[in-house]
Amino acid sequence: MAAVSNQAPGQLDQNFGGDALTLKPESYMSMVWRRFRRHKLAMAGLCFLLLMYLVAVFAPYIATQSYRHTDPPNRLQAPSQEHWMGTDNIGRDLFSRVIWGSRISLSVGFVAAGVAVLLGTVIGALAGYFGGAIDNILMRFTEIVMSFPTFFLLITIVSIVERSIFNIMLVIGLTSWPGLARMVRGQFLSLREQEFVLAARALGASNARIIFRHILPNAMAPVIVSATLRIGGAILTESGLSFLGLGVQEPFPSWGNIINTGRTFLRQAPWITAFPGIFIFLTVLSFNYVGDGLRDALDPRLKD
Numbered sequence: 191m192a193a194v195s196n197q198a199p200g201q202l203d204q205n206f207g208g209d210a211l212t213l214k215p216e217s218y219m220s221m222v223w224r225r226f227r228r229h230k231l232a233m234a235g236l237c238f239l240l241l242m243y244l245v246a247v248f249a250p251y252i253a254t255q256s257y258r259h260t261d262p263p264n265r266l267q268a269p270s271q272e273h274w275m276g277t278d279n280i281g282r283d284l285f286s287r288v289i290w291g292s293r294i295s296l297s298v299g300f301v302a303a304g305v306a307v308l309l310g311t312v313i314g315a316l317a318g319y320f321g322g323a324i325d326n327i328l329m330r331f332t333e334i335v336m337s338f339p340t341f342f343l344l345i346t347i348v349s350i351v352e353r354s355i356f357n358i359m360l361v362i363g364l365t366s367w368p369g370l371a372r373m374v375r376g377q378f379l380s381l382r383e384q385e386f387v388l389a390a391r392a393l394g395a396s397n398a399r400i401i402f403r404h405i406l407p408n409a410m411a412p413v414i415v416s417a418t419l420r421i422g423g424a425i426l427t428e429s430g431l432s433f434l435g436l437g438v439q440e441p442f443p444s445w446g447n448i449i450n451t452g453r454t455f456l457r458q459a460p461w462i463t464a465f466p467g468i469f470i471f472l473t474v475l476s477f478n479y480v481g482d483g484l485r486d487a488l489d490p491r492l493k494d
Contacts, residue, residue: 225487232483235476242473246292253286257443266459276461278451288466291443296473298359298444299425305363306424307417310370311406317371318378319401329375336368344427348436358437362424370416377409411488415481422477429470445470 216224227233245252254274261281269276275284317328343365351357381387382405390400425445431437432446433453440447445466452462 222487226483229479229483229486231479232486235479235483238472238476239480242292242469242476243296245289246296249289249293253283253289255283255286257282257287257290258441259283259286266455268459269461275465276459278448278459278462279455284448284462284465287443287448288445288469291445291448291466292469294355294438294442294444295425295428295446295470298355298362298428298438299421299477301359302362302366302424302428303417303420305360306367306420307370307413309364310367311374311413313367314371314374315378315401315406315409318375319382319397319405321379325375328371332368332371335365340365341427341430344431345434345436348431353436353439355438355442358428358431362427366420366424366427370413370420373412373416374409377412378405381405381408415485415488418477418481418484422474422481425470425477426474 259282261277263281264273264277265279265281267273267277267281273283273285275288278284278287313328313332317325317332344361347361347365348358351361378401387400387404390404395404428437428444429446429449432444433450435447435450437446438444448466449463449470452459452466455462
């Protein structure tokens with residue numbers, strides 16, 4: 191016969207720390223954050239991006255000079271204690287221009303990706319939920335947009351409209367949504383037949399409520415990952431346009447048009463192209479790592 195313990199209940203709680211009575215279920219966001227933290231490269235990328243956005247916000251206080259200030263006698267100066275990243279072809283401090291350029295490049299990436307995500311999500315949601323003729327019309331339109339070479343379409347549109355920062359953001363966003371729309375449509379086609387959607391219909395919920403309150407939150411995980419990756423893609427696109435002289439115009443600095451300035455002096459002053467190129471590389475790489483980390487953290491099939 192098993193021996194009976196003489197310990198009082200309070201003693202048992204003291205021995206086991208009382209954890210059995212105080213354990214709380216882990217929230218979804220806590221689980222996502224715990225999984226995301228395991229991805230070391232994603233955490234490093236997130237820290238770098240937070241640092242870059244802080245630099246962009248406080249650019250007037252970090253930059254040592256105005257991005258417009260010229261000093262022709264000190265043109266094409268190598269990096270030194272006075273000019274940390276050297277100077278360009280008309281004597282402007284490259285460090286200050288790279289810092290100010292982070293504002294434009296990061297803003298263009300963020301806003302353009304936001305426009306693409308908004309448009310792609312709405313079109314994909316409507317096509318996937320309603321199906322039928324609406325699905326056919328929206329998907330055929332999506333395929334038509336996808337059939338154009340994106341970068342050449344961008345060049346064509348940008349050469350027609352005024353080359354302002356807002357127009358650059360808008361054009362990049364309006365040409366990069368089709369892939370996301372197709373992905374969201376696939377999510378909605380799968381989710382609209384689930385039991386919770388059928389229950390919502392049986393209770394008389396409107397189509398708008400079912401789409402935005404019930405289905406869309408369950409389809410947001412791949413949308414968030416895609417949005418993160420598209421910010422990096424938008425930064426690359428803006429840099430490419432500025433490098434070709436079709437993006438942000440002088441004297442406003444962006445990483446792309448700084449590289450465009452330095453390509454003529456690549457042998458004499460390679461630092462003009464090297465420093466903004468390094469920032470573009472690290473920023474896009476960080477967004478890709480953060481996207482990978484979010485994909486792993488939001489994947490319901492991933493086991494702890």
